[in-house]
Amino acid sequence: MENDYMDIDGDLDHAVWKKRAQRDDIVLRRTRKRVMVSDYAIGTWQITRETLRAAHQLYLKDKRDYSLLPARLRPPRELNLNSVDDAVLTTYAGLLLRGLLDHFGGDVDKAIGAYNGGVKTPNPAYASGVKTVAEYARRVLEHATALDDPSSSAKNPAVAPSSTPAPSAAPPATTPQQKQPWRLADD
Numbered sequence: 001m002e003n004d005y006m007d008i009d010g011d012l013d014h015a016v017w018k019k020r021a022q023r024d025d026i027v028l029r030r031t032r033k034r035v036m037v038s039d040y041a042i043g044t045w046q047i048t049r050e051t052l053r054a055a056h057q058l059y060l061k062d063k064r065d066y067s068l069l070p071a072r073l074r075p076p077r078e079l080n081l082n083s084v085d086d087a088v089l090t091t092y093a094g095l096l097l098r099g100l101l102d103h104f105g106g107d108v109d110k111a112i113g114a115y116n117g118g119v120k121t122p123n124p125a126y127a128s129g130v131k132t133v134a135e136y137a138r139r140v141l142e143h144a145t146a147l148d149d150p151s152s153s154a155k156n157p158a159v160a161p162s163s164t165p166a167p168s169a170a171p172p173a174t175t176p177q178q179k180q181p182w183r184l185a186d187d
Helices: 049-061 086-103 108-117 124-148
Strands: 015-018 027-030 035-038
Touching: 049 086, 086 108, 108 124
Parallel strands: none
Antiparallel strands: 015 035, 027 035
């Protein structure tokens, strides 16, 4: 079950069999040689608990300097599955996607499909949906950027001001442009 990008746990009935339980596992059933653990998806990126463990291993092996990231995006050295911040999930999602791109030799469609369906069975329908949403988001952001930046209006005739200036009773403001409300202080 998809949760449509809400920040809630998703696919609560999903479970996997493992040889042994690990720290923070929610054990549902035990047999002589295996355990069944809950593997629900976490946060906005809907990363399952087991996939999050794999992403954390990618992080620990990665040689890049994560101190260059804003503090809110940096994963901790020790993973606690029961309290992962959404901003940190963004870093993990990026690591997973980078790993999948490497695995599939740069094939974006296969990597995105595998983000949803796994490496063995990439989901092409998911990849197609993500591509559609990404194209839409790009158009919206380009339009919003053009509306926010008066200097780009001249370059884009669709949003260029008319040749007759609108009458203005007040002198133009000289205050510096503030950060957009959706930007955080460390962005």
